[in-house]
Amino acid sequence: MTTAVSYLRTSSKTNLDGDSAPRQRQAIEEYAQRNGIAVVKEFYDEAVKGADPVDARPGFQDLLDYLAGNGARVILVENVSRFSRDLIVQETGHKLLQNLGYELVPVDAPSHFTDDTPTAAMVRQILGAVAEFEKAQLVAKLRGARDRKSRALGRRVEGKHGYRVSSPELIREAKRLARKSPKTGKARSLREIAAELAQMGHTTANGQPFSASQVQRLMEAG
Known part of the structure; x- marks a missing residue:
């Protein structure tokens, strides 16, 4: 059976006590049942605007962290607007997920992101x-x-060529931390890896811990 996670979003605090979340959840559950999909975890961004970049949303960051250590590769949303109401954010967010190897499915129009519309x-x-x-x-x-x-x-001064050349030890540590524990079989989340890298002194140019998407790219670096 295919496994998936669900993603819910409400755009304002006034929606929190309304029908939005239950409606989204029901639509996703009904689609999953019809298509033999097991929804293994739900992620919910409360009072998050649809124009906010997906990788800046707390709930979606948690979703990415979870998928990095889990077998699920499919993300179910009620419709495209729950993912984002902004067309540019939709496309860039979908591109990010594609690059990470994840499939985004709006349950009211499952082929939305696969149709080659004008x-x-x-x-x-x-x-x-x-x-x-x-x-x-x-x-x-x-x-x-x-x-x-x-x-x-x-x-002559030449430029840097990325962490692969400038900091190969950072790449090695990120990949080491991403391995599953031989005792528990569990893997660290992307945020946990970022925190441990920061403790080792590996941070961004601004001295901040790496984001989940940055850690993912570090692990994919050759």
Whole structure:
């Protein structure tokens, strides 16, 4: 039987005592029963706006932490708007989940994210163009900064090539901490890994612990 987790969201505190959460839960449970899916855990973001990025939501961060150490790969939501009401956030959030190997299913329209509709294609193309533009801008800024520093030092200064080159021990520790315990068979959550890395002195450039999505990328680094 396929296993999945469910994700619920209400956008304001006034919804907390209303019908929103029970309605979402019922729709997900009915879909799961019809399709032979076992919902193993529920995650709920209370009073979280639909335009908020998914990786900035506490409940969704907990969901990602759970999936990283669990066999479930499917996320069920009542409809697309429960995931996000913002089209850009929908597409970027879905892309994040795709890259992590997870499937997002709105139970009222299960093929929404797999249909190649003109709107979805347009948004993906726009996002791709924006990402390419931003990357080109960043590369140009970094190149200019290196050129200025090189002139000041009288020697060529080259840029960093990511943690894989600049901090291979960080990659090794992240992957070590992600392994399941030989005694219990359980794995640490992404947040637990980030906390332990911080205790070892491995933090972001701002001195903060890595986010769950950053830890996931560290573990996937070659």
